[in-house]
Amino acid sequence: MGGKLVRHHLFWPLCVLGALLLFNLLYSPDFFSLVLRDGNLYGSLIDILNFGAPLILVSIGMTLVIATGGIDLSVGSIVAISGAIACLSISKGTDQSSIMLVLTAVGASVLLSLVLGLWNGALVTVTRIQPIIATLILMVAGRGIAQLITSGQIITVSNPNYEYIGAGSLAALPFSIFIVAGMLVLASLLTRRTALGLFIESVGSNANASRLAGLRSRTVILAVYVFCGLCAGIAGLILSANVSSADGNNAGLWYELDAILAVVIGGTSLNGGRFYLIGTVVGALIIQTLTTTIYMIGVPPEITLVVKAFVVLAVCLIQSEAFRKTLKLRWKKRHYPAEQEVTRHA
Amino acid sequence: MKEHAPILQMTGITKRFPGVKALSNVDFRLFPGEVHALMGENGAGKSTLIKVLTGVYSIDEGSVLMEGKAVSISGPLAAQKAGISTVYQEVNLCPNLTVAENIYIGREPRKFGRIQWKKMNQDAERLLKERLNLTIDVAVPLQTYSVAIQQLIAIARALSISAKVLILDEPTSSLDQTEVQQLFRIMRKLKSEGLAILFVTHFLDQVYEMSDRLTVLRGGELEGEYMAAELPRFELVLKMIGKDLKLLEELPKLSAETQNSAGQTMLTASSLGRKGAIKPFDLTIRKGEVVGLAGLLGSGRTEIARLLFGVDRSDEGKLAVAGGGGVKSPRGAIDQGIAFCSENRKTEGIIDDLTVRENIILAFQATRGWFRPLPRKKQDEIAEKYIRMLNINPPNPEHLIKNLSGGNQQKVLLARWLLTEPDLLILDEPTRGIDIGAKAEIQKLVLSLANQGMSVLFISSELEEVIRVSDRVAVLRDRAIVREISGEQINQQQIMQAMAGG
Structure with a gap:
């Protein structure tokens, strides 16, 4: 029974998350405290969920792409483009109080991110460019597009309706959490209530055999890139709404790497095949918690990335079965050298 | 052909894999100046024998003698040292290096640590001309030449490492008729120079055109060694398939009453x-x-x-x-x-990461499309039905298919296609x-x-x-x-x- 628990794909990610939270608790005892002020909940945990929302979103989309055996490096750039187009449309608006203005802006960026996802998917399926190269194109070009939209400036807007997407709250919780929950439910329904999940896993596990079983693998792959683009676009809206500005240069910078990491920590293999949405969410939470922790314990800013890298390395090693086996073997060798000797001669 | 001492003699070769004996007590000999065809159907042990010779597999029992001296072929390098070179059907050279570089890679002529490019190119040119009658520009990348020429270059490389035994593994399968003839001319020339050639091919016509001697393997055992000229084709096929002509009695035919010719x-x-x-x-x-x-x-x-x-x-x-x-x-x-159950279960059949149930319903679900998923209950019923009908073991629909034995995987694939009716x-x-x-x-x-x-x-x-x-x-x-x-x-x-x- 214990073995089954350890082998569950969420076991190690949850352990790591638990360890991180425990460390925070020991470091600052009021880490878990939640305060209700002006009808809103405040506290470190809420912050992690709130600031982590865009990353979770991007990672959900990335999970499906990785499950087909692909990868999407352009999500960070889509985040920037989506925020830029939304802020541009709002700043051009005449009636700042109009709800229609915000809806148009949101619609424009959602539509654009779908198109960008379609572009990635088309490069991968129609022109058969390797996913890492195909999405690298938009990763690089996308930053340029975002800066073109913002004319190289940081566009600031002051529109309370728009701000609500990233900084508002609903039922005492940040609104962004509800967006993420909504997208998570949508992704789960799409993949588990239709046959899409089966098709994604099948294509990712053995594309050739899937084709022979009659799957239209191209359509499946196209769909996941489009969905990934959508997730990144909405994440871009949350991010830019949270700070009421669009920075084409820095918004969503390195998101693709954090998202890939979250997916892998969550138990989905980079080789494609089985995917775990909840695992990904836990993975993204681990990364966000780590970032928060590093800031909280006051690691000097110039070495935060190094510290993060070491922790991530540790997390990956813990999750690696091969590494755990070696560790176990070493441990045994050190403690029972005589026994080792016997088995060697046997 | 003179009957002098064999250059390569393998005696009592046995190779076991978990659960199977891939080769059992096989003898094989190869004489200088002959083309010797290795024949056998799938699973006969042909490729195992070649892998033993090239050092990919080590043998469990038996001995290998090269020119009368025992050698141990512990790896590809040892095989080369012993004088055994192999050219595979997929040319394994570097397409973007030049011809000369490919021939001398790792053994470039050096002077004071610097590669002597001129000498290398001259050597390569001379080698190709003298041994293979081939005059080509050796300073251009390999990929500028056709597969046939690339194969000849691979042979040249093998010869330059002083090969005494040359193994050609399915060399003709990607060549057209004239290219095959070019290769055969070169094989004849090398043979007359005393090289021993082990020739593996599926084309019977080519076997009879080229080889002097045949060794037939079947089911990991030696069926026999024959002179090609003395073994009629028909008997060769009998030996490969393992049928004795006398035992060829009419088997009860199950389909005798089928009426469907019209x-x-x-x-x-x-x-x-x-x-x-x-x-x-x-x-x-x-x-x-x-x-x-x-x-x-x-x-x-x-x-x-x-x-x-x-x-x-x-x-x-x-x-x-x-x-x-x-x-x-x-x-x-x-x-x-139409439904197609491929012979390559691993690469064209099973979806490794999925369960037996998912593998069964996959093709049927594909015909229904995304938005009409089979309800889970229905899936379970289907899986149960086929597991019972085809006796799939273990009878657990949630087992990952990669953990099933080959036969049971095959049954799952059969179920997948039967379900599409x-x-x-x-x-x-x-x-x-x-x-x-x-x-x-x-x-x-x-x-x-x-x-x-x-x-x-x-x-x-x-x-x-x-x-x-x-x-x-x-x-x-x-x-x-x-x-x-x-x-x-x-x-x-x-x-x-x-x-x-x-």
Whole structure:
């Protein structure tokens, strides 16, 4: 029974998350405290969920792409483009109080991110460019597009309706959490209530055999890139709404790497095949918690990335079965050298 | 040919893998100045023997003598040192290095640590000219030349490492007729210079054109060593398949009463062909009929199946299916009521990461599309039904398919296709690696499906099996259908004579 628990794909990610939270608790005892002020909940945990929302979103989309055996490096750039187009449309608006203005802006960026996802998917399926190269194109070009939209400036807007997407709250919780929950439910329904999940896993596990079983693998792959683009676009809206500005240069910078990491920590293999949405969410939470922790314990800013890298390395090693086996073997060798000797001669 | 001492002598070679003896007490010898063909069907131990010679596998028992001295071939490097070089069908050189670099890679002529490019190019030119009669520019990248030339360059490289034994593993399978002849000329030249050549090919014509001596393996054991001139083709095929002519009695034919010779046409292929894969052929399959494809490995059996299922595109001829319209892709074929169980279970059949249940419903679900998923309860029912019907073991639908044995994986794939209720079921080696009981079950299943009106194209290396289930047998040789035999005429002798040809 214990073995089954350890082998569950969420076991190690949850352990790591638990360890991180425990460390925070020991470091600052009021880490878990939640305060209700002006009808809103405040506290470190809420912050992690709130600031982590865009990353979770991007990672959900990335999970499906990785499950087909692909990868999407352009999500960070889509985040920037989506925020830029939304802020541009709002700043051009005449009636700042109009709800229609915000809806148009949101619609424009959602539509654009779908198109960008379609572009990635088309490069991968129609022109058969390797996913890492195909999405690298938009990763690089996308930053340029975002800066073109913002004319190289940081566009600031002051529109309370728009701000609500990233900084508002609903039922005492940040609104962004509800967006993420909504997208998570949508992704789960799409993949588990239709046959899409089966098709994604099948294509990712053995594309050739899937084709022979009659799957239209191209359509499946196209769909996941489009969905990934959508997730990144909405994440871009949350991010830019949270700070009421669009920075084409820095918004969503390195998101693709954090998202890939979250997916892998969550138990989905980079080789494609089985995917775990909840695992990904836990993975993204681990990364966000780590970032928060590093800031909280006051690691000097110039070495935060190094510290993060070491922790991530540790997390990956813990999750690696091969590494755990070696560790176990070493441990045994050190403690029972005589026994080792016997088995060697046997 | 003079009968002097063999350059290579292998005695009592045994190689075990977990659960199987891939080679058991096999002797093999090779004389200088001969071309020696290694013959055998799938699983005969041919490739194991070659891998022993090239140092990929180590042997469990037996000895290898090179020029009378015992050698231990512990790895590819040791094989090279012993004087054994191999050229594979897939040329394994570096396409973007020059010809000369490819020949001398790792052994470049140096002076004071610097590579002498000029000397290297001159050496390469001379080597190609003298040994292979080939005059080409050696300073351009390898990929500028055709596969045939690349293969010759690989041979040149092997020769320059002072090879005494040259293994050519399926060298002709990607060459056209004139290229084959060019290769053969060079093989004859090398042979006359005293090189010992071990030649592996599936083409019987080529075996008889080139080789002096044959060694036949079957089921990991030595069947015998023969002079090519003294062994008629027909007997060679008998030996490879393992049939004694006297024992060729009529097996009880299960399909004797099938009445379907006059049924409706299910599929018609007229001069359908694909360059390099299968020569244009005509084939008609009627409703409720079992058509067998017989032929040696590499004779084009699988290529026909791939064309009919739309995996490969034909480049001439026409394919008409009863439902109307042609077949352009596997999906198109499935929509036309065709199902194809590939011989490559691992790469073209099972989806590793998925469970038995998911693997069974996959093709059926694909025809239903995304938005009409089979309810989970229905999936479970289906999985249970087929697990019971085909005796899949372990009988747990949630088991990952990669953990099942080969035979059980095969049954899952069969279930996948039966679920789509096809009009034509193409089975490529459906009983390979399956125990005898399960084999008989699958054969019976094929016949009962045919009685219910399903057409079956049955491909198998086991002749008894083909004979037992087929109403009609199309026989292939060297990538062409050479004969069709039906009804009473179907027997081993007829089929094998057609398989062996001239």
